[in-house]
């Protein structure tokens with residue numbers, strides 16, 4: 001006989017949902033329909049007393065993955081964070097729902113990706129005629145946020161992974177220990193200078209030249225965690241309450257962009273470290289932060305063959321390659337004071 005020892009989880013993956021929130025009309029412009037949109041991709045995996053379903057084909061305790069999917073949509077409708085714009089809060093609602101409704105579930109693993117729908121700024125164009133040519137050039141006059149139209153600003157996503165584990169006896173007041181990481185994914189950035197890679201290790205296998213100036217392009221994944229989070233339902237005691245997740249997300253994204261842009265990078269490794277160090281200095285609540293920064297290479301195209309200079313200060317034409325890329329990652333935390 002065999003036995004299950006790990007990874008006993010099942011549930012629904014890639015559940016896609018869009019939620020539209022209708023805001024109350026503005027008395028000054030009641031005809032405008034002010035709305036908010038949130039698009040999420042959700043995975044919910046359950047663990048618990050399910051060995052019999054794997055080992056004995058006994059489905060009596062198996063909450064169908066179809067029910068899991070329905071529950072995601074039902075809670076999206078009923079959420080007390082109605083816009084779903086803070087995915088950490090929706091993840092907690094999902095986790096608490098499954099743990100409180102099904103006493104044989106011991107742990108709920110929720111993964112949410114929130115897609116980057118950004119409100120469109122519309123502009124009123126006033127055509128201006130050029131006196132010499134008579135051509136009409138559009139010049140902008142006013143810009144305003146559109147009440148209900150959005151564009152996908154990028155493939156970057158806000159991500160949350162929450163594992164809620166029951167710490168109380170089934171049937172008693174529910175206490176939960178959460179492991180929570182927030183993050184951002186696929187933040188694709190590029191700088192055309194202000195990046196170098198020099199004085200690296202060399203051996204007979206090395207062909208890479210010293211690079212005093214290069215393109216730096218990467219697709220950033222960052223995740224950060226908050227230390228232990230514990231909640232006893234109904235007690236008013238929850239570590240979750242005091243955390244401003246939107247502030248952390250906006251802050252980490254902005255710090256990442258600022259340091260990427262402003263720091264003269266001697267290597268991807270050092271830029272990664274500087275971003276992490278800044279996040280930990282600015283946000284005491286963040287216990288550790290992890291990054292994955294693929295180094296997406298763009299090589300100089302050899303135009304010398306055609307008598308065209310394309311090196312050093314005259315380097316202008318490059319060819320970006322999808323594969324292979326460098327892969328630079330690290331998890332960073334505060335140094336412990338020595339006792």
Ligand SMILES: O=c1[nH]c(=O)c2[nH]c(=O)[nH]c2[nH]1
Nearest residue numbers: 197208266267268269295326
């Ligand atoms: O920033 C870099 N780090 C590396 O480790 C590396 N290796 C490489 O070939 N190019 C680069 N660039």
